[in-house]
Amino acid sequence: MLEIKDLYVNYGNLQIIQGVSMTVKDGEMISLVGSNGAGKTTLLKAISGLKKINSGSIVFDGVDLTKLNPSKIAEHGVVQVPEGRKLFPDMSVQENLELGSYLKGPKQKRKDTLEYVYNMMPDLKVKAKQSAGSLSGGQQQMVAIGRGLMCCPKLLIFDEPSIGLSPLLTDIMFDIIEKVKKDGVTIMLVEQNVQNALKLADRGYVLEQGIISMEGKASDLLQDENLKKAYLGM
Structure with missing residues (x-):
C-alpha cells in the first residue's frame, strides 16, 4: 500500500530524514516510535505533501505522492490526524x-460516516452542537480522529494522539484506535508511548536521528533489550 524508499528530507542545510525506507501493507497497523526530535513528524509531513523531499520516493497504491499536493494526496485516501x-x-x-468530508467522495458518504463516528464515539454526538474549544483534551482528540475518519481514509496516520492526555484518557484513545483497526482501516501510528503503540501494532519501526535503527514484528520489538532500556526504562 505505502512504500517509502531511501527518503531524505532537509530543513535548510539540516538533514532530518536520512535514507528512510519502510512499508505499510494493506490492512495492517504499523507503529513508528522514537524520541522527540527523531524526525517522526517531518516524515509524516513528507508523506502528506506538507514538506518537500530532497530525494527518494513515497508511493501509495502505485501513485507517486511526491508529485501531488496535500489535497490530492487526501483524495487518494492518505489522511492524517495531526499532532495537537x-x-x-x-x-x-x-x-x-464535517470539515473532514469536503472532498467529493467522502462528501457523498457524509451522513453515513457521521453516524459511524457518533456510534464509535457517542460523547461526540451528545456534544455535537458545542464549540470544539469547550471540550476536554480527550474529547478534542476524539473530534480530531472523527474528522480523519470523515475523509474515508484508506491509510489513517496518527501523529502523537496521546500527547497531553492523562493515563486514563490515553487508554481510551488507544481503545478507539484499536476499534478503527478492527474495522479494517490501515493505520500508521506515530507515538512516544512506545509500549502501548507496539502492543497494538503488527509491525514497528524505531526512528533515531532521522534513521530507522530497528524494525520488525511489534511483539519482537517489545522484547528487545536495547529498546526496553532506551524507551521503556527497563
Missing part, C-alpha cells in the same frame, strides 16, 4: 467533523 489536534475551536463539534 488542529481543530477550529469556535466551530461546533459537528462542523469540525
